[in-house]
Amino acid sequence: MDEMDKRVSILEETIERHEERISAHGKEIDTLRMNREHDSVVLAQVNSTCLDIKQRLDAMEKKPATRWESMTTAVINAVTLAVLAYVLAHVGL
Template identity: 35%
Template sequence: MDSCAEHSAHERAIEQHDRRLDAHGGEIDELRECVVRLTALQEAHSAWQADADDRIAALEAAPGKRWESAINYVLTSVIGIVIGIAAGHIGL
C-alpha cells in the first residue's frame, strides 16, 4: 500500500515530535536529578545554619553570663558584710 504525500508528511511530523518528546524526557530526568541534589544541599545547609546559630547564640550569651556571675559574687559579698555587721552589733 502506497502512502499519499499528506500521510507521509504526517508520519515525518509525528517522528519529529517523537524525537523531540524523547529529548525533552531526558531533559526532565536531568532536571529531576538536579532538584534532588539541590534539595539535599539545602537540607545540609539548613542543618549547618541551625548549628551555627546555636554556636553564635552561645558566644553572644557568654559575656552576659560573666556579668551575672560577677553580680552574684558582689551581691553575696554585700549580704555577707551586712549580716556580719548586724551580727557584730548584736554581739555574736
C-alpha cells in the first residue's frame, strides 16, 4: 500500500500543478483579450486621426488650384475690361 500512496501523492501533486498552470493560462488569456480590446480602440483612434489628416491634406492640395482659378478669373476680367475700354475709347464714348 505504501507504493500506491506514493503514486497517488505524485498524481495529486501533478494535478495540482496542472490546475495552477491552467488557472495561470486562463488569466493570461483574459489579459490578452483586454489588450486586444484596448488595441482595437487605439487602432480606431489612429484611423480617425489618419482620416482627419487626409481631409486636411486634400484641402491643402486644393488651395493652390483655387488660387490659380481666382487669378485666372481676375486676369480674364482685367483683359476683358481693357479690351472693352479700348473699344469704347475708339468709338468715342
